[in-house]
Amino acid sequence: MLMVPSESLRDAYGEELKALGAKYRNLVVLDADLSSSTKTSIFGKAYPDRFFNMGIAEQSMVATAAGLSLSGKKVFASTFAVFLMRTYEQMRQSVCYNNLDVNFVVTHSGITVGEDGATHQIVEDVGIMTGLPNMKVTVPVDSIETRSVIDFLAEKGRGPNFVRLSREKFPVLNDKGYEFKQGKSHTFKDGDDVTIIGMGVMVSFALEAAEQLKNKGIDARVINMSSIKPIDRQAIVKAAKETGHIVTVEEHSIYNGLGSRVAEVTSEEYHVPVWRLGMKDTFGKSGKGWELFDYFHMGVDDIVKLTEGCFREEPRYENFP
């Protein structure tokens, strides 16, 4: 692990909501019986009249969010990532088609859910959300970026937004003054030989991998692509031109996630090899969150190996369905 402290993204979310509740009287928050886990309960305790616990009824939560937004409210709605997906159609018809200012902030995404196992570890959500017209998708890398994203959405966010948070605490990579800009990436480490573009906690793995690669004489650039849609095309093309090789790393399926988005850009604008690291058409499983990265060949060593292979332009023998 990197020698930096870790902090909870969902705590940061709940605390930031509470702070924003004082500033925006029209801010309302909805949850579906998971508020003590998503941390919207922090807002709920401070502003009980503007907090609606809709019960274990996610479809109702999303449609109600639409109605509140149609009546001028700034809406945040939360549950676990996997359970929001059952409301895909409510999100599509009632929120995205009406192009409403509704912010879906989900927690417990990906394999870092850990012990609860495959049923709760969604690795398809970013792809599902990216496909929705009007929907914007953000995956904060740490607690500092989480706060900045929530501030941005409350102040300037327009239309539907999806923000993907985690159960586990993640290493704090950003400096305190960091400011999120929708559609912009952030380069944590410069490098000329190969670029590792990461999403979420895997950016911290990529930084560790970059240290090891340095010892092998490979100078890797590391980019945090928290804004998945809109995506930072400019940074991707620049990385393609300057480093010639791109590796993507994500706590998500390699289908329809970060890697796919990056490959869309390179295939249209500047051809370079894009090697994707992530979940390969599979469900997760029970175990400690951090153990699972090694189990699914998504750990630091796996990033080092893949990046070295990409840089040296070795043949890649893995087969994906």
Added chain:
Amino acid sequence: MEQYKEADLKNIATSIRRKIIEMVYSAKSGHPGGSLSIADILAVLYFKELNIDPLDPSNPDRDRLVLSKGHASPGLYAALSIRGFFPESLLTGFRKLNSKLEGHVHRGVPGVEASTGSLGQGLGIGVGMALAGKLDSKNYHVFVIVGDGEMEEGSIWEALMAGAKYKLNNLIVILDKNGVQLDGFTKDIMPIGSVRDMVSSFGWDVIEIDGHNFEEIISAVKKAKKSKDKPTFIIANTIKGKGVSYMENNPKYHGSPPASQEEYEQALREIGGDE
């Protein structure tokens, strides 16, 4: 709004029905059956009970209507145009390219509060609008029209729970109970028992009326508006395809226009009114 007498409402409902037939026949597609069944309800709401102003469609104090059964768009578009939200001439664009009149209810059309079309979502939207009205201490009412086939959607029951929990006495649902859905009769496709008993047990006030009787529609709505701490669910017993003999109670005309020029002319003749 009180200037509209029952005789006027009857003429308005007739105009709505004529326009429904004209729109679906011109579009060669659309849903006449469930539009005709709510024509009388739409006439009462848009010309008597809704506090709305076509010249000020986004007034924060206005009443809201969400047509959850969004396939009945011809009925809603007709009512809105007659009420003056947009020129009646635009109705000919229904379901055609370069027209705002999307096949299913679309918010781009003046007077429409929410895009709908996938069943089971409008009631939840209405819950949100009613909650916002409470938060803002507004006196407006939110009306939601749902279909009886739509009651098969689980999300309807989720929203019913929420309406009762938050004591949304500013929320009024009207069920267009016409007994027919796309594939046949609701009692055959999915018998769900007594909606009256079920909704009542969910904590709502329930009123049952003849959905083609203006007096009953008006008095039910007036009673619902006076509710102290419960949302109201009005079961309006209606006839699918009401006003056109060959469409009445015929599942075929849930989603099909008149099949020929003869059928088209017969429909208009039976509906009556001015050309």
